[in-house]
Amino acid sequence: MGSIATADTHEAEARDSSDVWLPSLITETPQEGFALAITLSQKGVATTQPDAEVRKELRPEYAQDPDSLIAASHVVATHFQTVAAANDYWRK
């Protein structure tokens, strides 16, 4: 849950950081949209636990636990709902 910063601090960090990982929510296809939802879900985890090594060590624990896998799928579903709305459901 990390230390509480004001919205401005977080946004300033996002602005200054050279790491632009989320340029847009717009994708060409639903499948790319689903891939983006996965990225957003993983970033949500990485923001709380920035240490990639720790995340890697945790993998055996959640990747073999059905409830963890279902919970992770639920996060993807919530982000996919956002990305699909952003792309007007790819209704050409």
Add this chain to the structure above:
Amino acid sequence: MGSIATADTHEAEARDSSDVWLPSLITETPQEGFALAITLSQKGVATTQPDAEVRKELRPEYAQDPDSLIAASHVVATHFQTVAAANDYWRK
């Protein structure tokens, strides 16, 4: 939760991969929409645990656990909400 890739990497993978599993969110009927919501839920699991054998081995654990079954149904409900909105609730 897998390794954190930028949105572009995931999307590039989705674009290049010959496996087009999600061409569209549009379905003819609500029942097909519900089936699509199930596919999306399962893909959310498979993305976190790509090994089909491992997923198969986990089945007895979650398929006999009411809380796991309820949680899985909740993921389907979230995706169905997205698919139903994409199809304007099949209101002809």
Add this chain to the structure above:
Amino acid sequence: MGSIATADTHEAEARDSSDVWLPSLITETPQEGFALAITLSQKGVATTQPDAEVRKELRPEYAQDPDSLIAASHVVATHFQTVAAANDYWRK
């Protein structure tokens, strides 16, 4: 979580199956809409655990567990949100 099929396979199954259980999301009253949300929640469970006997055996476990009952109510709430939007909140 079942085996991962492409969206087409699930939809094809839904199309071919003679069992049309979800003809429409439109209902006459909110109360019928709530009943439909319950059906959708139960179908989400039945898709993951198709064996009615197993589901019946699990009933004593979840029907006496407050957290399971609350979680089940949350799935109904998510589906009811979808059905209510589909019916424009029955605002005649």
Add this chain to the structure above:
Amino acid sequence: MGSIATADTHEAEARDSSDVWLPSLITETPQEGFALAITLSQKGVATTQPDAEVRKELRPEYAQDPDSLIAASHVVATHFQTVAAANDYWRK
């Protein structure tokens, strides 16, 4: 999770049943809307566990458990989101 009935069966039951508990989602005030969201949450529980005596016996277990209380509040929040949208957020 009860036995799986087709949507028609549930709706038929809702139509025939003399117990009209949900005539409308429209309320005069946000506070009445919040009260309706509580009713909807409780009905979601009562549908899965229809026995009022059993529900009463379970009360000490969940009413003293913070996680159960938070989870119940989350169900109310989801239904309140639906009722608020139905009433156009009571924006006169």
Add this chain to the structure above:
Amino acid sequence: MGSIATADTHEAEARDSSDVWLPSLITETPQEGFALAITLSQKGVATTQPDAEVRKELRPEYAQDPDSLIAASHVVATHFQTVAAANDYWRK
């Protein structure tokens, strides 16, 4: 989860009760909207456990438990989503 009352009973209680705690969802600023979301989350708990003394005794249990704190934050997030939509995201 309390005893199941019809929607009318709850609403009648809300109407008659002299305690008007939710006159409107409209706030001047997002920060006031976030404060309202917290009030709504707490009310959802208080409706299930009306005894303020019991709630106070439970505090040490949830206030030191990360999963309880995260779950409580999720309820606030759901209510904030409703309040933000009600205020058209304070987009002047």
Add this chain to the structure above:
Amino acid sequence: MGSIATADTHEAEARDSSDVWLPSLITETPQEGFALAITLSQKGVATTQPDAEVRKELRPEYAQDPDSLIAASHVVATHFQTVAAANDYWRK
């Protein structure tokens, strides 16, 4: 879950408090929007547990627990859905 105050009390506190941490939901980019969603999630925790020292002591517990990390990511996903809608999905 804190003591239950009326909506007015919370809002009054938000108004009077010199600490303006949420001036707006509008951000320039999706990445800043994601940063804001993290701030909102953390504020939801800090409102329930205002003691920064306690929150810091809890960190080892949740930062090494996959289910806690997934649950935290789900809160971020819910807030990001709100912030994305507020910014019309940054669709220039």
